[in-house]
Amino acid sequence: MILLLIITAIALIISFILDSKRTIAGIKKGLNMFVNILPSMLNVLILVSVFLYLVPNETIVRWLGKGSGLKGISIAAGVGSISLIPGFIAYPLASILLKSGVSYEILAVFITTLMMVGVLTLPVESKYFGLKVSIVRNFLSFLGAIIIGLLIGLFL
Amino acid sequence: MKKIIKKLGLSEYIFVVLFGLFLLISRHFNLNLSGKIERNFWLFFSEMITFLPFMFILVGIFDVWVPREKVEKHIGRESGIKGIVWVILLAMLQAGPLYGAFPVAYLLWKKGCSIRNIFIYLGAFPTLKIPMLTFEIGFLGLKFSFLRTLFTLPIFILIGFIMEAYLKNKQFQVKQP
Numbered sequence: 001m002i003l004l005l006i007i008t009a010i011a012l013i014i015s016f017i018l019d020s021k022r023t024i025a026g027i028k029k030g031l032n033m034f035v036n037i038l039p040s041m042l043n044v045l046i047l048v049s050v051f052l053y054l055v056p057n058e059t060i061v062r063w064l065g066k067g068s069g070l071k072g073i074s075i076a077a078g079v080g081s082i083s084l085i086p087g088f089i090a091y092p093l094a095s096i097l098l099k100s101g102v103s104y105e106i107l108a109v110f111i112t113t114l115m116m117v118g119v120l121t122l123p124v125e126s127k128y129f130g131l132k133v134s135i136v137r138n139f140l141s142f143l144g145a146i147i148i149g150l151l152i153g154l155f156l
Numbered sequence: 157m158k159k160i161i162k163k164l165g166l167s168e169y170i171f172v173v174l175f176g177l178f179l180l181i182s183r184h185f186n187l188n189l190s191g192k193i194e195r196n197f198w199l200f201f202s203e204m205i206t207f208l209p210f211m212f213i214l215v216g217i218f219d220v221w222v223p224r225e226k227v228e229k230h231i232g233r234e235s236g237i238k239g240i241v242w243v244i245l246l247a248m249l250q251a252g253p254l255y256g257a258f259p260v261a262y263l264l265w266k267k268g269c270s271i272r273n274i275f276i277y278l279g280a281f282p283t284l285k286i287p288m289l290t291f292e293i294g295f296l297g298l299k300f301s302f303l304r305t306l307f308t309l310p311i312f313i314l315i316g317f318i319m320e321a322y323l324k325n326k327q328f329q330v331k332q333p
Contacts, residue, residue: 004251008210011217022220030216033259034209037333039168041204041255046175049196056192086203086253087288091295098296107296108304115282116312121255127333128258133323137275140318144311151307156300 040124047120048084055083057093064102064110076106077146080113081138084120105153112145207252215263228268235270240313243273247280251288257281265330272320274330279312 015023060083063075085093094107117138118125125134175197182190231239243264250256260281261274269277282288284305293301 004207004210004214008214011214015217015221023217026216026218026220027213028216029219030212030214031209033215033262033332034212037259039172040333041208042169042172042201044255045197045200045204046171048200049193052196053193084253086200087291091291095295104300108300111292112283112304112308115254116279118254124255125258128262128330130328130331133319133328136322137278137315137319140315141279141312144308144315148304148307148311152300152303155303 037124037127040127044084044121044124051083051120052085055079057089057096060093061097061100064097064106065100068103068106072103072106073109073146073149076110076149077113077142080110080145081117081142082119083114084118085114090114103153104156105149108152109145109149112148113142116141116145203253208256211252211256212259215259219263219266222267224267227264231264231269231273233270235273239270239273240276240316243269243277244280244284244309247277248284248286250281250285254278254282262330262332266332270320271323271328272316274316275319276313276316279308279315283308283312 012023012027015026060079063079064072090111094111097107097110098104119138122131122134122138125137128134129137179190179194229235231242235242246260247257250260257278261278264277265274289301289305292304
């Protein structure tokens with residue numbers, strides 16, 4: 001995060017020295033895009049906040065701890081696809097899951113779907129790529145995540 | 157005219173307004189369900205607001221400075237394996253959740269990046285970011301992280317190829333929202 005700030009600041013300074021008019025046009029362009037996407041973004045954040053309230057970490061631990069094998073993988077893939085948990089919460093959570101006996105296989109499915117599949121972010125994604133393409137991408141990523149989990153299960 | 161703008165603005169933010177009202181009402185009646193939701197919301201909101209505006213400003217600056225031919229040459233349709241390596245490296249150096257990758261994908265598309273590389277970028281972004289990998293290694297161990305990366309890499313490259321084939325004759329574009 002701090003790195004991004006530093007990079008942005010340096011880019012802005014260099015850009016300003018080279019051509020201030022162009023820089024302002026660039027900033028305007030960027031902020032315009034931000035303002036346009038803001039309502040969809042806020043909606044997603046609200047959905048996620050409500051979702052995490054309805055399905056708190058303890059519930060996720062209980063669900064994923066319950067099943068093993070195919071059932072466990074399906075639960076992990078489902079929960080991982082729907083929830084949108086930032087990394088700084090997801091990894092500590094995964095480490096708790098590991099300690100409570102959840103297999104690496106299921107963890108890999110959970111983490112990969114969490115990262116690559118976003119059901120709740122579909123409204124934002126489809127603004128860029130269209131609904132159909134977004135669904136296809138998410139579906140392929142979903143299949144991919146399950147394959148990754150199964151492969152990890154073979155090795156760990 | 158003004159009315160129309162007002163209506164449009166309100167309809168886009170209607171969900172946000174309702175959410176605000178809900179928080180106010182439940183606060184007023186002291187329902188404890190809103191506290192956790194509110195805390196969640198501010199947590200995610202602060203995560204978003206601390207990086208997304210800068211990301212967009214960078215995208216804007218990049219847009220006005222970098223010529224299309226340059227981008228197209230490196231990650232465009234004819235770029236081959238080198239192009240794949242470039243977009244993966246770009247994705248690895250970034251931070252933040254997946255939704256932060258969409259505006260960058262739009263920009264790459266606009267500058268002539270191939271469909272395949274756009275989707276490879278979208279696969280690499282959430283899974284191979286260096287800040288995230290260090291976090292993952294810390295919590296789940298080097299072996300897990302290494303294997304997951306090893307298996308994830310070919311999978312999202314394959315997804316890139318599949319998306320390219322799927323969208324070949326479909327006049328696909330990445331839109332600016």
